[in-house]
Amino acid sequence: MNFDVIIIGAGPGGIFSAYELVQRRPDLKVAVFEAGHALHKRKCPIDGDKIKTCIGCKSCSIMNGFGGAGAFSDGKYNITNDFGGTLYEYIGKKQALDLMRYVDEINLKYGGEGTKLYSTNGTRFKTLCIQNDLHLLDASVRHLGTDINYIVLENLYVYLQDKVTFFFDTPVLSVKAVEDGYEILCEGNAYQSKHCIISVGRSGSKWMESVCRELDIHTKSNRVDIGVRVELPANVFAHLTDELYESKIVYRTEKYGDKVRTFCMNPKGAVVNENTNGIITVNGHSYEDPAKQTENTNFALLVAQHFSEPFKDSNGYGESIARLSNMLGGGVIVQRFGDLIRGRRSTTARINEAFITPTLNATPGDLSLVLPKRILDGIIEMIYALDKVAPGTANEDTLLYGVEVKFYNMEVEVDENLESKHKNLYIIGDGSGITHSLSHASASGVHVARNIAAR
Ligand SMILES: Cc1cc2nc3c(=O)[nH]c(=O)nc-3n(C[C@H](O)[C@H](O)[C@H](O)COP(=O)(O)OP(=O)(O)OC[C@H]3O[C@@H](n4cnc5c(N)ncnc54)[C@H](O)[C@@H]3O)c2cc1C
Numbered sequence: 001m002n003f004d005v006i007i008i009g010a011g012p013g014g015i016f017s018a019y020e021l022v023q024r025r026p027d028l029k030v031a032v033f034e035a036g037h038a039l040h041k042r043k044c045p046i047d048g049d050k051i052k053t054c055i056g057c058k059s060c061s062i063m064n065g066f067g068g069a070g071a072f073s074d075g076k077y078n079i080t081n082d083f084g085g086t087l088y089e090y091i092g093k094k095q096a097l098d099l100m101r102y103v104d105e106i107n108l109k110y111g112g113e114g115t116k117l118y119s120t121n122g123t124r125f126k127t128l129c130i131q132n133d134l135h136l137l138d139a140s141v142r143h144l145g146t147d148i149n150y151i152v153l154e155n156l157y158v159y160l161q162d163k164v165t166f167f168f169d170t171p172v173l174s175v176k177a178v179e180d181g182y183e184i185l186c187e188g189n190a191y192q193s194k195h196c197i198i199s200v201g202r203s204g205s206k207w208m209e210s211v212c213r214e215l216d217i218h219t220k221s222n223r224v225d226i227g228v229r230v231e232l233p234a235n236v237f238a239h240l241t242d243e244l245y246e247s248k249i250v251y252r253t254e255k256y257g258d259k260v261r262t263f264c265m266n267p268k269g270a271v272v273n274e275n276t277n278g279i280i281t282v283n284g285h286s287y288e289d290p291a292k293q294t295e296n297t298n299f300a301l302l303v304a305q306h307f308s309e310p311f312k313d314s315n316g317y318g319e320s321i322a323r324l325s326n327m328l329g330g331g332v333i334v335q336r337f338g339d340l341i342r343g344r345r346s347t348t349a350r351i352n353e354a355f356i357t358p359t360l361n362a363t364p365g366d367l368s369l370v371l372p373k374r375i376l377d378g379i380i381e382m383i384y385a386l387d388k389v390a391p392g393t394a395n396e397d398t399l400l401y402g403v404e405v406k407f408y409n410m411e412v413e414v415d416e417n418l419e420s421k422h423k424n425l426y427i428i429g430d431g432s433g434i435t436h437s438l439s440h441a442s443a444s445g446v447h448v449a450r451n452i453a454a455r
Contacts, residue, residue: 003031003165005452006184006193008172010034011068012438013199013429015156016103016445022163024453030164031193033186035171035204036064039153042071046273052361053273053280053331059169060275063203066168067153069430070438074266074285075149076246077104077439080139083248084437087444090416099443104142110155115288117142118245125240125389129249132388137248145288175211177422195424195452199445200431202276205315205409208431212412217420221410221433224318226375227260227302228367229282230383231399233356234268234297236392241267241297251385253378260382263300263406268293271360271401273332279322280331282360282401294359300404301382303375318405325370325403329363332403333370337383338396340367340376354397367402409433417451418444426452 005021007014010032021030036042042061045051063069079100081088088096108115119140120126129136144152160166167186174185175196182196200208212219240247246265253260269286284298307314325333335346336354345366351358368376379400387394411433418426418434426448428434429441 001181001193002191003193004028005030005195005197006182006191007032007197007199008175008184009068009199009201009204009429009431010066010166011199011201011429012070012442013201013431013435013445014068014197015160016442017197017199017428017449018160018164019106019156020446020449021453022160024450026163031167031191032164033167033170033172033184034064034066035059036066036168037061038166038168039066039071039157041065042067048361054275056275056278060203062274063201063276066157068201069203071150071153072146072285073149073438074146074264074269075144075438076264077107077142077144078139078246078437079104079142079439080137082137082139085435085440087435087440090414090418090434091447096443099446100439102446103439103442107142107144107152110159111151112142112144112148115142115144115148116245118243120244123243125244125247128389132385133251134385134389135250137250139248141246143245143288146285147287147289147292174214177215177425182425195426197426197428197448198431199429199441202407202409202430204431205407206277208412209410215420215422215425217422218413219410219433221312221408222307222314223304223408224314225302225304225406226318226321226371227300227379227404228371229271229284229298229300229401229404230393231271231296231298231356231358231401232393232395234295237265237267237297237390240390241265249386251382253381255377255381256374258303258374258378260301260303260378263302265297265299267297268295269298270294271298271358273360276407277319279319280326281322282332282362282404296356296359298359301379302404302406303378315407318407321370321372322403322405328369329365332360332362332401333365333367334358334360334362334399334401335365335367336396337394337398337400340400341380343368354399356397356399358399360401362401367400370402406436408436418448419451
C-alpha cells in the first residue's frame with residue numbers, strides 16, 4: 001500500500017477529512033488527489049474586460065482545486081439541520097450540529113476570528129414573515145466572506161502541506177477494490193490505500209455515477225432546483241440582512257402549492273457566472289471587506305422539482321433548461337422584473353435606464369422563453385410575497401438573472417459511518433448527494449476521519 005488513506009477531492013469535505021486525520025492519527029500516511037489546481041494557481045480568466053464570459057477552461061478555477069467549489073464562495077457556514085443537506089439523517093441531529101460547530105471553531109482558528117455569527121434566535125422577522133405567509137427557517141450562519149474564506153483555506157493548506165501528500169492537477173480516473181484496500185488510477189500512475197474517501201463535490205457528479213456503476217453501489221436521483229438570481233438595491237433587504245445576514249425564507253405558491261425559497265443571500269455582493277460541466281448558470285457572492293462591497297444585494301429564488309418514476313435524470317432536466325438560456329443569451333440572461341411582468345424582453349437600453357447597476361455582465365433577454373411557466377409563476381408570486389416584508393422587491397428595476405440551477409448529486413447508498421457497501425470506502429460531501437453546503441460537507445469529512453482514526 002502506498003498510503004493508509006487516499007482522499008479524492010480537496011473541497012471542504014476532503015480538506016476536513018485530512019485535517020481531522022492529522023489531528024487524531026498523525027502516524028497515518030494520507031494523500032489527497034485533486035483534479036484542479038493548488039489554491040494560489042486558481043484564477044478564473046474572466047476579467048470583465050478582455051475576457052467577458054466563460055471560455056470553458058479544462059479545469060474550472062471556480063469549481064475545482066484546493067478549496068473545491070467553496071474557495072471563492074461567500075463563505076457562509078450555516079449551522080443548521082434545516083437546510084444544507086441531510087447529514088443528520090445518517091449521523092443524528094445533535095452529532096451533525098456538534099460537527100458543524102467544530103468546523104466553525106477550526107475556521108476561526110485558521111483566520112476566521114472576528115467574523116460575525118448571525119442567528120435567527122428570537123428575531124422579530126419570524127413573526128413578520130408568518131404574518132405574510134412566508135416561513136423563515138432557523139439557522140446560525142458564520143459569514144466569513146470571500147476574502148476571509150480564502151485566507152482560512154490558505155492557512156489550512158500551510159498547516160497540512162507537510163503532513164499530507166497533495167497531488168494537484170491529478171484527476172482520479174477510476175477506483176478499484178483490491179485485496180485489503182483500494183487502487184486508484186490517475187493518468188499513467190496507480191496508487192493503493194487501505195481506506196478511500198471520495199469527496200468529489202458537484203463537479204465530480206458524472207464521474208461519481210461511473211464509480212457507483214462499476215462498484216455496484218446503489219444510487220437514487222430525483223431532485224433539481226431551478227430559478228433565478230434576484231439583484232436589487234442593498235437597502236431593500238438591509239433590515240433583514242443587517243440582523244440575520246442570510247434569511248432562508250420559504251413560500252408555498254397559491255397557484256400550484258409549490259415551495260419557492262430564497263437561497264444564498266449576498267448582501268452588498270456580486271452576481272457571478274458558474275460553469276457546471278460546460279453549462280453556464282448564475283450564482284452570487286460577497287466580500288467581508290467593505291472596500292470590495294457593492295450597492296446591491298443578490299439572492300436566488302428556487303423552485304424544487306421532484307420527479308417520480310420512470311424519469312430519473314433530474315439533473316439532465318435542469319441542464320436542458322440552463323442550455324436554453326445559454327442558447328438564447330450565449331450565457332446568463334438578465335431581465336428587469338417590470339419587463340418580465342409586461343411580457344417583453346429586456347434590452348441593453350432598458351437595463352441602462354434602470355436605477356440599479358447590474359454587477360454581472362449578462363445578456364438582456366426574456367426569461368419567459370427559458371423557464372417553464374409553472375416555475376416562472378411561482379417565482380413571480382414569491383417576489384410579490386417578499387415585497388410585503390421587504391418593500392421594493394417587486395420594483396420594476398429588480399433584476400432577474402437566469403437561470404440558477406441547483407443540481408443535486410444522486411444520493412449514494414451509505415451507512416451511518418458514510419461508508420459504502422464496500423468496507424473502508426467512504427463517500428462524503430456534495431458528491432454523496434447527502435450534503436449541499438460548506439458546513440455539512442466539512443462536517444461529513446470530520447465524521448469519516450474520526451471513524452477511520454477509531455478503527
Ligand atoms: C460560487 C459558489 C458559491 C457558493 N457559496 C456557498 C456558501 O456561501 N455557503 C455554502 O454553504 N455553500 C456554498 N456553495 C456550495 C459549496 O461550495 C459546496 O456545498 C461545497 O464546496 C461542497 O464541498 P465538497 O467538498 O463536497 O465538494 P467540492 O467543494 O465541490 O470539492 C470537490 C473537489 O473534488 C475535485 N474532484 C472532482 N472530481 C475529481 C476526480 N475525479 N479526481 C480528483 N478530484 C476531483 C474537484 O475538483 C473539487 O475541487 C457555493 C458554491 C459555489 C459554486
